[in-house]
Amino acid sequence: MKTSRRYPSAAAGCFLLALLFLLATSGHADGVSARLFQDQPNSVIVEISLSRPAPSNLIVEVFLPRGVAVTAGQPKPAKIERKKGSVRWLLKNTGPGTVQVRLVANQAVRLSDCTALIRYRQPGSGTLIEITAQQ
Amino acid sequence: MVKIDGGRVRALRESKGLTQLYIATSVDVTTDTVSRWENKRYPTIKKENALKLAASLEVDLGELLDRDEAPEPDSPETPPEPPEPAATSMADDGPEQVTTPAATGAAPRPTRAIKTALIITALLLSGAALALFFMGRGQNRPLEISVRRIAPPHFVAGQPFPVFLKVDAPADEPRSIILKEAIPPGLHVVTALPPISGQDKKDNSIKWLTKVRGTTTFAYTLRSELSYQGTLHLDGFVKGPDNATAEITVDGDRQSTSGVHHWADSNRDNRISDEEILAVYDLAGSDQPIGIDMELIEDIWLGDGYVWQAQQQRFAVRE
Known part of the structure; x- marks a missing residue:
């Protein structure tokens, strides 16, 4: 307490750095966060929340367990790679708000066996950012 | 074709701090043409150009039109004009009148003192314009862009x-x-x-x-x-x-x-x-x-x- 009173700006800086670190390593960075959930045992939904300044375009890639095939996707995926077990979307003209992609598999899937990656260029700097959707 | 008030065009342009180049680029004509419009050498111009001109000056077209179609009467200060000259020439975008000196010799000839005064005034004005030009060059505003x-x-x-x-x-x-x-x-x-x-x-x-x-x-x-x-x-x-x-x-x-x-x-x-x-x-x-x-x-x-x-x-x- 004494330290934080004497060095309030240093304490706040450390807190911010810790917060930034947590955000960068989870499904949340630069106002972009993503979560993975299901509405049916054979579906996978990725929900991405975007706040200002939001990236204009996003790539969403979902990796499914071996042997699971995709029977449908909404919106239509840009590419389904059966060998890799991945599904890719290129979402254009995104803005602040929420965007969802959903896939239906040929069998029930466990979310813990799935991974979803979201890639975008950071508004302003143009740096490529990749985050993992949280379950 | 519409008849525009060149003086009004110049006054509006200068009041907004716009260059003839800006207007010329906006209307897609040359700076010479803009100069001629302002100097009333091309009083009638294409309506399409007049609309672009009004847009670039951010006014309605009506504000640029010359409302007085009839020739203006002489002001009291103006000496009586010599008889109507015969010579005229046509410019490419509108009529241009060129007056010839009166052949009758009836008009009063300017005296040497008046001529000298006119030359001195012209020299002083030119000097002032040049000074303003060079002072202005040194004080260019940043564009912030x-x-x-x-x-x-x-x-x-x-x-x-x-x-x-x-x-x-x-x-x-x-x-x-x-x-x-x-x-x-x-x-x-x-x-x-x-x-x-x-x-x-x-x-x-x-x-x-x-x-x-x-x-x-x-x-x-x-x-x-x-x-x-x-x-x-x-x-x-x-x-x-x-x-x-x-x-x-x-x-x-x-x-x-x-x-x-x-x-x-x-x-x-x-x-x-x-x-x-x-x-x-x-x-x-x-x-x-x-x-x-x-x-x-x-x-x-x-x-x-x-x-x-x-x-x-x-x-x-x-x-």
């Missing part, structure tokens, strides 16, 4: 490729600008967005005359001749509407070299990565506004690379 060019490092001869100009202006109020880009020899503009305001054939340049606020992206697509080989150099500037603002050179990418790699494949690995396709969409948008084959770029991104087939003049995507 920066422009960055984003051009691909390479392109394939004969294939279109885009150039983007990102203009960063203060967000408080719109700023009028002239943005000019020189088109390198051997290349031509396929399309531009927003549409260009004019193209100068003499120096092969394109220009936009517009208002900007915050960040605005201008884009144009170039295509070279099939035989083009080498490195092209890009050059341009942005300027305010008045003489007081300094000219700012466009920053950023200045050259691009012809080769066999797609312009969107920035690291020349014969693939288009996630980062590369995101960069394309972030810059160009997704509605194909500037003549870029986005479908091909997406196909390359989704595929397993590409090769340039020079014989067929096309990119083949590896599946």
